[in-house]
Amino acid sequence: IGRAITRLGNVNLAAEEELAALDDRQGSLLAQVADVEEALARLQLAMAAMDAESIERFQQTLEKVNVALQEHFATLFSGGTASLESHSHDLLEGGLVLRAQPPGKRNGSLQQLSGGEKALTAIALIFALFQLNPAPFCLLDEVDASLDDANIERFCTLLQTLAPKIQFLLISHRQPTLRIAEQLIGVTMVEAGISTVLPVDVSALARETQ
Numbered sequence: 001i002g003r004a005i006t007r008l009g010n011v012n013l014a015a016e017e018e019l020a021a022l023d024d025r026q027g028s029l030l031a032q033v034a035d036v037e038e039a040l041a042r043l044q045l046a047m048a049a050m051d052a053e054s055i056e057r058f059q060q061t062l063e064k065v066n067v068a069l070q071e072h073f074a075t076l077f078s079g080g081t082a083s084l085e086s087h088s089h090d091l092l093e094g095g096l097v098l099r100a101q102p103p104g105k106r107n108g109s110l111q112q113l114s115g116g117e118k119a120l121t122a123i124a125l126i127f128a129l130f131q132l133n134p135a136p137f138c139l140l141d142e143v144d145a146s147l148d149d150a151n152i153e154r155f156c157t158l159l160q161t162l163a164p165k166i167q168f169l170l171i172s173h174r175q176p177t178l179r180i181a182e183q184l185i186g187v188t189m190v191e192a193g194i195s196t197v198l199p200v201d202v203s204a205l206a207r208e209t210q
Contacts, residue, residue, distance in 0.1 A: 055091050061132065062086070062096075068128035075161075076120045076154050079103035084125070098125060115146040123155065130166060137167040144174050152176040 012018075066083050073082035080102040088094030100110060100121045110118055123143055130138060144152050152174055159168055160180060170177060178184060184200040 051092060058091050064132050065128050068131040069124055072124040072127045072131075072158060073100065073121065075158050076124055076151070077102045077117075078154065080105075082121060082124060116148065116151055119143060119146050120151060120155070123158075127158065127162060130162070134165055137169055139169045139171075141171045142173075143170075144172055144177050147174075149176055156180045 062084060069082050069084060073080060080100070082098070082100040085097050085099060086094050087097050098110060098121065100113065100117070102113070102117055110121065113121065126138075144155055147155060153176060156176060156179075162168075170181070172178060182201075186198040186200070188196050188198060190196055
């Protein structure tokens, strides 16, 4: 018994106090862990709610865009179908795919469309987004450059339909597009290196000629 007691070494008379302090420390740490876990659970619930609301709003927005896209696409192509679709099942992480099928053509990628068809499809998408979230004005730079006269006529018809709500600023050299403008601003170079702006109020000229 004496040898066993000797092997135990010196007795720590402060062991009980140290144990109480460690118990207090452990209790404090456990409380902090519980707070962190509770905060994490609240954050996860908030993130799940935000994701659910984001998905719902995204779906609603996508549906509205597709309705306007189909309407404008059918106007520009005199028929056909177009849609903006999610690239994956995860609406928040996946991208979007624009599908377009002009009249008389099979479903295919945009790369299979001609330059004019790509331009008209892009115009239909831009106008669909503008219809969803209107802006005071829209600047279009040579969007009709690759279109033939028949397509330009349909493009101009759509412009005139949307013009009461949106002010369009067009940069164009195509006569059918220039004919529907209410005001023309030409840039010419009478002298080498000096550009001159020539504004023309089409509406005022029309009233003067009447």
